[in-house]
Amino acid sequence: MDVKYINPFVDSFLDVMPQLGFSEVSRVKLSLKQDFIYSGVIILVGIVGALKGTVVFRMDTEEAKTIASTMLMDTEPRDLDELAKSALSELANMITANAATNFSNQGVLIDISTPRLIYGENVLVKMSTKQVLCVSFLCDQVPMELNIGIAPK
């Protein structure tokens, strides 16, 4: 998996998150994975076109609530309710769509699917690519992970 595929996503993340109410957003780590087992909220967005694969957003349940609360400008803590899940899906959609625009500026044309959100404990996730690049971010001290499993067609 080529590292050059991550910059459009990283740029998009750093660009979109501040617009959603996060003041300090930074990339903290990059790692390589194969299958992974997750607990918390998992949002999948599919990619087709010059590149094919899936992008998986992941955060712990408590962190997901904090992120949704920031996006929705809540004054009190929020549960992982319908509105929160809808906001988190929209977040995944915005970041991936923005990354698609960044790719198109480099002449790489991709299209994205609608996001699907699932949550649970110890969920084994198998993506279509052998290797997955995992980029972790901190958004106002809240950790969030972007797992990119894409490859040329």
Add this chain to the structure above:
Amino acid sequence: MKGIRMVIVDDSMFSIAVIKNILEENGFEVVGQAGSLEEVKAVISETKPDLVTMDMTLPGTDGLECTRAIHEIDPNIKVIVISSMMDDEIVKEAKESKVSAYIQKPVDADELVTTIHRIMASVELYQDLTNAYPLVFKEALLDAVNKMTKTLLTYKKESIPDEEFQSRGLTVIIGISGKFSGSLLIDLSKETAFQLVGAMMKSEPKNNDQVTAALGEFTNILAGNACSLLNKLNKAYGLRVTPPSVLQGDGVVIARPNFKTTSVLADTKFGEILLNVGFARGEHTWM
């Protein structure tokens, strides 16, 4: 295209007269007009138009607040902003408020008419897809099971889920992109998956990896076949499927997505398989 019913929102009698004239000359029906937020709410609730033309500057409100009020009444009503002001910032805000198109005053009749036709063609196309896809995906699942395992299945229940649901243990998710993007998932128990894959391979699967790989391919085939058939019905759909992801776990919950989906429950020789698929309307489709 059936008769298109429209409402004009503007505070200038001159602008209303100009827009009304263009619309009526081109066969659209103007069913109401409004010049304030209160009037907008009243007229929209009463007339339920297909499409609204919206001025940006209005006394005590603005075009975007009125657009949000319209979508609270009915999110399917399309809004075209017609305003003398137009810059990148305001157009971006309009997009974010789910406006379908932005036209600058003075109104060019051809531009307005073409824009309306484009928006309404998209609405009709989505309706056609919504009518067609449940049967096509059901046929594709039946066909995939039949061809790959030489068994039949029966459908028990079809519904439009309005809340999240618990996974049976194993879920395959495939994204769909195109004119309308969407997603498909199948959900089944680990035992059902094991037996289904065993029948597909005509031998017992050696390990979990084999089951997930075969199930991913199975879902990929069924999604690909269904989307090809839909594209044959109308090539404007331009549907393409993204690679499968397989999720496994106990007590996994699949949230209701931000768009309407259809669920069908199939009874197979190997156990129950749930098929859930849907497409987003594409409110954000910018003309």
